[in-house]
Amino acid sequence: MSLIETPTDVRKFQMYIGGKWVDSTSGKTFPSENPATGKIWAEISEANAADVDQAVRAARAAFESGPWSDMTGSQRRDLLLRFAQRIAEEGPELGRIEATENGKLLREMVGQYKLIPEYYRFFAGLADKIQGETIPMEKPQFFGYTIREPLGVIGLIVPWNSPLLLVSFVAAPALAAGNTLVIKPAEQTPVSALRYAELATEVGFPPGVINVVPGYGEIAGAALASHPDVNKLFFTGSTETGKLIAAAAAKNVVPLGLELGGKSPQIVFEDADLQSVTFGLLAGIFAAAGQTCIAGSRLFVHRRVRQELVERIVGRAKTIKMGDPFQEDTELGPLAFREAMEKTEYFVEKGIEEGATMVLGGRRPENKECAGGYYFLPTIFTDVRNDMTIAREEIFGPILSVLDFEEEEEVIRLANDTRYGLAAGIWTRDIMRAHRVARRLKAGTVWINEYRQLSPAMPFGGYKLSGYGRECGSQAIHEMTQLKSVWVELQGKSRDPFRLA
Numbered sequence: 001m002s003l004i005e006t007p008t009d010v011r012k013f014q015m016y017i018g019g020k021w022v023d024s025t026s027g028k029t030f031p032s033e034n035p036a037t038g039k040i041w042a043e044i045s046e047a048n049a050a051d052v053d054q055a056v057r058a059a060r061a062a063f064e065s066g067p068w069s070d071m072t073g074s075q076r077r078d079l080l081l082r083f084a085q086r087i088a089e090e091g092p093e094l095g096r097i098e099a100t101e102n103g104k105l106l107r108e109m110v111g112q113y114k115l116i117p118e119y120y121r122f123f124a125g126l127a128d129k130i131q132g133e134t135i136p137m138e139k140p141q142f143f144g145y146t147i148r149e150p151l152g153v154i155g156l157i158v159p160w161n162s163p164l165l166l167v168s169f170v171a172a173p174a175l176a177a178g179n180t181l182v183i184k185p186a187e188q189t190p191v192s193a194l195r196y197a198e199l200a201t202e203v204g205f206p207p208g209v210i211n212v213v214p215g216y217g218e219i220a221g222a223a224l225a226s227h228p229d230v231n232k233l234f235f236t237g238s239t240e241t242g243k244l245i246a247a248a249a250a251k252n253v254v255p256l257g258l259e260l261g262g263k264s265p266q267i268v269f270e271d272a273d274l275q276s277v278t279f280g281l282l283a284g285i286f287a288a289a290g291q292t293c294i295a296g297s298r299l300f301v302h303r304r305v306r307q308e309l310v311e312r313i314v315g316r317a318k319t320i321k322m323g324d325p326f327q328e329d330t331e332l333g334p335l336a337f338r339e340a341m342e343k344t345e346y347f348v349e350k351g352i353e354e355g356a357t358m359v360l361g362g363r364r365p366e367n368k369e370c371a372g373g374y375y376f377l378p379t380i381f382t383d384v385r386n387d388m389t390i391a392r393e394e395i396f397g398p399i400l401s402v403l404d405f406e407e408e409e410e411v412i413r414l415a416n417d418t419r420y421g422l423a424a425g426i427w428t429r430d431i432m433r434a435h436r437v438a439r440r441l442k443a444g445t446v447w448i449n450e451y452r453q454l455s456p457a458m459p460f461g462g463y464k465l466s467g468y469g470r471e472c473g474s475q476a477i478h479e480m481t482q483l484k485s486v487w488v489e490l491q492g493k494s495r496d497p498f499r500l501a
Helices: 049-064 073-103 107-125 163-177 191-202 218-227 239-250 272-287 304-317 337-351 406-414 431-440
Strands: 010-011 015-017 019-024 029-034 039-045 142-150 154-157 180-184 209-210 230-237 257-258 265-266 298-302 357-360 379-382 399-405 421-427 445-448 481-491
Touching: 015 049, 015 191, 019 049, 019 107, 029 073, 039 191, 049 154, 049 209, 049 218, 073 107, 073 163, 107 163, 154 163, 163 180, 163 191, 163 230, 163 257, 180 218, 180 265, 209 399, 218 230, 218 239, 230 239, 230 298, 239 257, 257 265, 265 406, 272 304, 272 399, 298 304, 298 406, 304 357, 304 379, 304 399, 337 357, 337 379, 337 399, 379 406, 379 445, 406 431, 421 431, 431 445
Parallel strands: 010 039, 154 180, 154 230, 180 209, 230 257, 265 298, 265 421, 298 399, 379 399, 421 445
Antiparallel strands: 015 019, 015 209, 029 039, 142 481, 357 379
16 A cells, blocks of 8 residues: 555554553643655654653662562563564554654565564573673682672663664663663654554563653653663764763763764775675665665775766666655655755755765655655765765765775775764775774774674674664673672681781
């Protein structure tokens, strides 16, 4: 069914707190807009500080008492496995919700829900293996060991581009470790998170373990970031917002995990397979209309193959079919909201103003399939310098900046000359060079002869202003626990501390 042909009734959603649907204390609601049509499709209860406090209290009660606090690791494992299966069963419907909310392709969203259950299965396997250590002591009368314990209430503020995938990066290890959650979804995409919390209750998660407070960042997000009873906070989004959240959390000495912006380089050496490179570049920047933190938005290509590669990319990008995200043959959907489209237009103007050459796109499409939505054509600039705005700032739109280079040392310097460090791509047949360059790139994830791959087993996070902390991988359990050291005196020979031995 086409998105445009779906029923036009506006749907109503409440908040989800303590295992129940509840209205906001203010009675306010806010709209969720379908970016493919520009029309409102849902109204959602708008959380304020009092609602966030209610959710944190519910999460605290679930953590401190009740069945969740008494569950063993193996019981949490079984619960997470059931949850994974339920998410897989609901994947098509959850995909439809997210495609309706953020305009990404339905087939991409449904495909994502084949991956999301794997995060819960992976961390289910670790839930009963959270271990401490025994510590060799220099004094034989003592025995020392450590225990890893859950943190408590974890606040999670997530963006709109892949809502439940990014929830799962944090929620799967957090739940495996025994924590409870308060989730503040992006105001553009709140509905999938609400359905997610309801599914958790259906499979047996006790009330209060997962709570969802939809609302605006400056109100609900700020209240969660500054709440004194949150034990750790995770945020995915822009670097500037991350700084504000870090400042708010610091007042309560709340630790953070931040996954922030990116301006990721893709480096193409002269020996690369240009057909594979073309596919990787298209996936890295034009998939999801460039609305991903790991977008490969800076292309560094060796001068020897620059012209041929640009011709290949431009040729394929010209044929990308834009339109209804629910149609199987659509290859590129809209930007997620009007402001994102206007921001993309601004960066096009800056690129032209600063002297870059626009060889493709730079405007909204004119076909009737895109009328009324927030669509923007794939856009490519050549003759870009590394000091230009389009090469420095995260755009979050379908704009590729092409820069060239001659020497390996030169491109490493240029690629690292950015305040971000989230991801990077290397394209070469020379395996020694690939590993050599990967070591020197200042980025949390480096792909070699591939781009934009994710796995629950691989840690994910950034360098520099792209944030700190790591999600995914077995190390993520450490992010969700705190370490306790225990000393045991074995000989029963405590002495008077005021007498010398």
